[in-house]
Amino acid sequence: MIELDDVEVRRPTPEGSEVVVLHRTSLVLTEARTALVGANGSGKSTLARLVNGLVEPSRGRVRVHGTDVARHGARVRRRVGFVFTDPSAQLVMPTVAEDVALSLRRRHPDAADRAAATTTVLEAYGLAALASRSVHTLSGGQRQLLALAGVLATDPDVLVADEPTTLLDLGNSRRIGHLLMGLPQQLVLSTHDLELAARCDRALLLDGGRVVADGPAADVVAHYRSVA
Numbered sequence: 001m002i003e004l005d006d007v008e009v010r011r012p013t014p015e016g017s018e019v020v021v022l023h024r025t026s027l028v029l030t031e032a033r034t035a036l037v038g039a040n041g042s043g044k045s046t047l048a049r050l051v052n053g054l055v056e057p058s059r060g061r062v063r064v065h066g067t068d069v070a071r072h073g074a075r076v077r078r079r080v081g082f083v084f085t086d087p088s089a090q091l092v093m094p095t096v097a098e099d100v101a102l103s104l105r106r107r108h109p110d111a112a113d114r115a116a117a118t119t120t121v122l123e124a125y126g127l128a129a130l131a132s133r134s135v136h137t138l139s140g141g142q143r144q145l146l147a148l149a150g151v152l153a154t155d156p157d158v159l160v161a162d163e164p165t166t167l168l169d170l171g172n173s174r175r176i177g178h179l180l181m182g183l184p185q186q187l188v189l190s191t192h193d194l195e196l197a198a199r200c201d202r203a204l205l206l207d208g209g210r211v212v213a214d215g216p217a218a219d220v221v222a223h224y225r226s227v228a
Protein backbone atom coordinates (compact mmCIF):
# COMPACT_ATOMS: atom_id res chain seq x y z
CA MET A 1 0.00 0.00 0.00
CA ILE A 2 1.22 3.46 -0.94
CA GLU A 3 -0.13 6.52 0.86
CA LEU A 4 0.28 10.16 0.00
CA ASP A 5 -1.01 12.33 2.79
CA ASP A 6 -1.45 15.98 1.76
CA VAL A 7 1.74 15.89 -0.31
CA GLU A 8 2.96 18.97 -2.13
CA VAL A 9 6.18 19.31 -4.14
CA ARG A 10 7.68 22.75 -4.76
CA ARG A 11 10.86 23.48 -6.64
CA PRO A 12 13.00 26.62 -6.67
CA THR A 13 13.10 28.61 -9.88
CA PRO A 14 16.25 30.33 -11.19
CA GLU A 15 14.52 33.67 -10.44
CA GLY A 16 14.53 32.83 -6.74
CA SER A 17 10.82 32.02 -6.31
CA GLU A 18 9.17 28.61 -6.21
CA VAL A 19 7.00 26.60 -8.56
CA VAL A 20 4.51 23.98 -7.39
CA VAL A 21 5.12 20.83 -9.45
CA LEU A 22 2.62 18.73 -7.47
CA HIS A 23 -0.26 20.45 -5.73
CA ARG A 24 -1.55 19.15 -2.40
CA THR A 25 -2.49 15.54 -3.08
CA SER A 26 -3.82 12.76 -0.88
CA LEU A 27 -4.04 9.23 -2.26
CA VAL A 28 -4.11 5.64 -1.12
CA LEU A 29 -2.93 3.15 -3.74
CA THR A 30 -3.83 -0.44 -2.95
CA GLU A 31 -4.48 -1.80 -6.45
CA ALA A 32 -1.98 -4.23 -7.96
CA ARG A 33 -1.34 -1.92 -10.93
CA THR A 34 -1.74 1.84 -11.03
CA ALA A 35 -0.96 3.88 -14.15
CA LEU A 36 -0.01 7.56 -14.12
CA VAL A 37 -0.98 9.28 -17.36
CA GLY A 38 -0.99 12.87 -18.57
CA ALA A 39 0.77 15.36 -20.79
CA ASN A 40 4.50 16.15 -20.71
CA GLY A 41 5.28 18.05 -17.54
CA SER A 42 1.99 17.16 -15.83
CA GLY A 43 3.73 15.62 -12.81
CA LYS A 44 3.81 11.87 -13.49
CA SER A 45 7.53 11.42 -12.83
CA THR A 46 7.33 13.61 -9.75
CA LEU A 47 4.56 11.44 -8.32
CA ALA A 48 6.37 8.21 -9.26
CA ARG A 49 9.65 9.40 -7.72
CA LEU A 50 7.98 10.35 -4.45
CA VAL A 51 7.28 6.66 -3.85
CA ASN A 52 10.94 5.77 -3.36
CA GLY A 53 12.22 9.10 -2.07
CA LEU A 54 13.95 10.25 -5.27
CA VAL A 55 11.73 13.32 -4.92
CA GLU A 56 11.09 14.65 -1.41
CA PRO A 57 7.77 16.24 -0.52
CA SER A 58 7.85 19.91 0.48
CA ARG A 59 4.88 19.17 2.73
CA GLY A 60 2.91 16.11 3.73
CA ARG A 61 3.99 12.50 4.00
CA VAL A 62 4.53 9.51 1.73
CA ARG A 63 4.33 6.03 3.22
CA VAL A 64 4.97 2.65 1.64
CA HIS A 65 3.43 -0.22 3.61
CA GLY A 66 3.23 2.18 6.53
CA THR A 67 6.91 3.22 6.42
CA ASP A 68 7.60 6.94 6.06
CA VAL A 69 9.74 7.45 2.96
CA ALA A 70 11.38 10.67 4.21
CA ARG A 71 12.39 9.14 7.54
CA HIS A 72 13.36 5.66 6.43
CA GLY A 73 14.53 6.19 2.85
CA ALA A 74 17.05 3.35 2.79
CA ARG A 75 14.52 0.86 4.17
CA VAL A 76 11.89 1.93 1.65
CA ARG A 77 14.33 1.79 -1.28
CA ARG A 78 15.15 -1.83 -0.39
CA ARG A 79 11.45 -2.61 -0.85
CA VAL A 80 10.64 -0.35 -3.78
CA GLY A 81 12.30 -1.15 -7.11
CA PHE A 82 12.55 1.61 -9.68
CA VAL A 83 13.11 1.46 -13.44
CA PHE A 84 13.68 4.47 -15.65
CA THR A 85 13.06 5.22 -19.32
CA ASP A 86 16.77 5.07 -20.01
CA PRO A 87 18.20 2.47 -17.70
CA SER A 88 21.85 3.07 -18.66
CA ALA A 89 22.57 4.70 -15.30
CA GLN A 90 21.24 1.61 -13.51
CA LEU A 91 23.54 -0.82 -15.31
CA VAL A 92 26.80 -0.50 -13.47
CA MET A 93 28.69 -3.76 -14.06
CA PRO A 94 30.71 -4.61 -17.19
CA THR A 95 28.70 -7.63 -18.30
CA VAL A 96 25.06 -8.65 -18.30
CA ALA A 97 25.64 -11.59 -15.94
CA GLU A 98 27.70 -9.49 -13.51
CA ASP A 99 25.00 -6.86 -13.44
CA VAL A 100 22.33 -9.41 -12.47
CA ALA A 101 24.72 -11.00 -9.94
CA LEU A 102 25.22 -7.61 -8.29
CA SER A 103 21.47 -7.28 -7.74
CA LEU A 104 21.43 -10.74 -6.15
CA ARG A 105 24.25 -10.19 -3.66
CA ARG A 106 21.94 -9.41 -0.74
CA ARG A 107 19.65 -12.38 -1.28
CA HIS A 108 22.50 -14.76 -2.19
CA PRO A 109 25.65 -13.86 -0.26
CA ASP A 110 27.24 -17.20 -1.18
CA ALA A 111 29.04 -16.95 -4.55
CA ALA A 112 27.99 -20.40 -5.84
CA ASP A 113 24.34 -19.79 -4.89
CA ARG A 114 24.52 -16.40 -6.55
CA ALA A 115 25.92 -17.84 -9.78
CA ALA A 116 23.08 -20.38 -9.94
CA ALA A 117 20.47 -17.70 -9.19
CA THR A 118 22.00 -15.43 -11.85
CA THR A 119 21.60 -18.16 -14.47
CA THR A 120 17.96 -18.64 -13.46
CA VAL A 121 17.22 -14.91 -13.76
CA LEU A 122 18.99 -14.60 -17.13
CA GLU A 123 16.98 -17.52 -18.48
CA ALA A 124 13.69 -16.16 -17.10
CA TYR A 125 14.19 -12.84 -18.91
CA GLY A 126 15.47 -14.28 -22.17
CA LEU A 127 18.93 -12.83 -21.52
CA ALA A 128 20.94 -16.06 -21.22
CA ALA A 129 22.51 -15.70 -24.67
CA LEU A 130 23.75 -12.23 -23.70
CA ALA A 131 25.29 -13.26 -20.35
CA SER A 132 28.86 -12.30 -21.18
CA ARG A 133 28.04 -9.28 -23.35
CA SER A 134 29.10 -5.79 -22.31
CA VAL A 135 26.07 -3.84 -21.10
CA HIS A 136 27.13 -0.99 -23.41
CA THR A 137 26.57 -3.14 -26.50
CA LEU A 138 22.94 -3.97 -25.68
CA SER A 139 20.01 -2.53 -27.60
CA GLY A 140 17.56 -0.24 -25.82
CA GLY A 141 15.08 -3.07 -25.32
CA GLN A 142 17.73 -5.47 -24.06
CA ARG A 143 18.95 -2.82 -21.61
CA GLN A 144 15.41 -2.24 -20.41
CA LEU A 145 14.89 -5.98 -19.89
CA LEU A 146 18.20 -6.24 -18.02
CA ALA A 147 17.32 -3.27 -15.80
CA LEU A 148 13.96 -4.86 -15.00
CA ALA A 149 15.59 -8.24 -14.36
CA GLY A 150 18.11 -6.59 -12.03
CA VAL A 151 15.49 -4.66 -10.09
CA LEU A 152 13.12 -7.62 -9.80
CA ALA A 153 15.99 -9.90 -8.73
CA THR A 154 16.11 -7.87 -5.52
CA ASP A 155 12.53 -9.07 -4.88
CA PRO A 156 10.95 -5.68 -4.15
CA ASP A 157 7.41 -5.37 -2.74
CA VAL A 158 6.63 -2.51 -5.10
CA LEU A 159 7.90 -1.66 -8.57
CA VAL A 160 7.82 1.92 -9.83
CA ALA A 161 8.42 2.20 -13.57
CA ASP A 162 8.85 5.63 -15.11
CA GLU A 163 8.03 5.44 -18.83
CA PRO A 164 9.70 2.05 -19.23
CA THR A 165 8.50 1.42 -22.79
CA THR A 166 9.02 4.89 -24.29
CA LEU A 167 12.25 4.05 -26.12
CA LEU A 168 11.23 0.59 -27.25
CA ASP A 169 10.09 -0.83 -30.56
CA LEU A 170 6.75 -2.59 -30.82
CA GLY A 171 8.09 -6.06 -30.03
CA ASN A 172 10.14 -5.01 -27.02
CA SER A 173 7.45 -2.72 -25.71
CA ARG A 174 4.98 -5.62 -25.87
CA ARG A 175 7.45 -7.88 -24.15
CA ILE A 176 8.08 -5.41 -21.31
CA GLY A 177 4.38 -4.61 -21.08
CA HIS A 178 3.51 -8.28 -20.78
CA LEU A 179 6.16 -8.70 -18.11
CA LEU A 180 4.95 -5.69 -16.12
CA MET A 181 1.32 -6.79 -16.27
CA GLY A 182 2.21 -10.26 -15.01
CA LEU A 183 4.20 -9.16 -11.97
CA PRO A 184 3.16 -10.28 -8.51
CA GLN A 185 4.43 -6.98 -7.08
CA GLN A 186 2.40 -3.81 -6.75
CA LEU A 187 3.19 -1.67 -9.79
CA VAL A 188 3.10 2.09 -10.25
CA LEU A 189 3.60 2.86 -13.93
CA SER A 190 4.10 6.31 -15.41
CA THR A 191 3.49 6.02 -19.14
CA HIS A 192 2.46 7.66 -22.41
CA ASP A 193 1.50 4.21 -23.70
CA LEU A 194 -2.25 4.43 -23.24
CA GLU A 195 -2.88 0.83 -24.29
CA LEU A 196 -0.58 -0.32 -21.52
CA ALA A 197 -2.11 2.15 -19.05
CA ALA A 198 -5.61 0.87 -19.85
CA ARG A 199 -4.56 -2.64 -18.84
CA CYS A 200 -3.83 -1.48 -15.29
CA ASP A 201 -6.44 -1.67 -12.51
CA ARG A 202 -6.50 2.01 -11.76
CA ALA A 203 -5.23 5.14 -13.47
CA LEU A 204 -4.57 8.68 -12.33
CA LEU A 205 -4.68 11.44 -14.91
CA LEU A 206 -2.37 14.33 -14.07
CA ASP A 207 -2.66 17.85 -15.41
CA GLY A 208 -0.59 20.80 -14.24
CA GLY A 209 0.59 18.99 -11.12
CA ARG A 210 -2.91 17.89 -10.08
CA VAL A 211 -4.72 14.55 -10.21
CA VAL A 212 -7.72 15.50 -12.33
CA ALA A 213 -9.19 12.02 -12.87
CA ASP A 214 -8.86 8.85 -10.86
CA GLY A 215 -10.66 5.56 -11.34
CA PRO A 216 -10.69 2.28 -13.28
CA ALA A 217 -7.83 2.52 -15.78
CA ALA A 218 -9.94 1.89 -18.88
CA ASP A 219 -12.35 4.70 -17.90
CA VAL A 220 -9.61 7.22 -17.06
CA VAL A 221 -7.72 6.44 -20.28
CA ALA A 222 -10.93 6.82 -22.34
CA HIS A 223 -11.55 10.17 -20.62
CA TYR A 224 -7.96 11.28 -21.30
CA ARG A 225 -8.28 10.32 -24.97
CA SER A 226 -11.48 12.38 -25.18
CA VAL A 227 -9.96 15.54 -23.65
CA ALA A 228 -6.38 15.35 -24.95
Ligand SMILES: Nc1ncnc2c1ncn2[C@@H]1O[C@H](COP(=O)(O)OP(=O)(O)OP(=O)(O)O)[C@@H](O)[C@H]1O
Nearest residue numbers: 011012019021038039040041042043044045046047
Ligand atom coordinates in the same frame (compact mmCIF):
# COMPACT_ATOMS: atom_id res chain seq x y z
N1 LIG B 1 13.80 20.31 -10.20
C1 LIG B 1 12.84 20.98 -10.85
N2 LIG B 1 12.86 22.32 -10.94
C2 LIG B 1 11.89 23.01 -11.59
N3 LIG B 1 10.85 22.40 -12.18
C3 LIG B 1 10.78 21.08 -12.12
C4 LIG B 1 11.77 20.28 -11.46
N4 LIG B 1 11.41 19.00 -11.58
C5 LIG B 1 10.26 18.98 -12.29
N5 LIG B 1 9.89 20.23 -12.62
C6 LIG B 1 8.71 20.62 -13.39
O1 LIG B 1 7.62 19.97 -12.82
C7 LIG B 1 6.68 19.63 -13.82
C8 LIG B 1 6.36 18.15 -13.71
O2 LIG B 1 7.47 17.38 -14.13
P1 LIG B 1 7.42 15.80 -14.28
O3 LIG B 1 8.77 15.36 -14.72
O4 LIG B 1 6.87 15.22 -13.03
O5 LIG B 1 6.37 15.64 -15.46
P2 LIG B 1 5.97 14.36 -16.29
O6 LIG B 1 4.48 14.31 -16.28
O7 LIG B 1 6.68 13.15 -15.82
O8 LIG B 1 6.46 14.78 -17.74
P3 LIG B 1 6.99 13.90 -19.00
O9 LIG B 1 5.82 13.18 -19.55
O10 LIG B 1 7.48 14.98 -19.92
O11 LIG B 1 8.09 13.02 -18.49
C9 LIG B 1 7.30 20.03 -15.15
O12 LIG B 1 6.75 21.25 -15.55
C10 LIG B 1 8.77 20.15 -14.82
O13 LIG B 1 9.39 21.09 -15.67
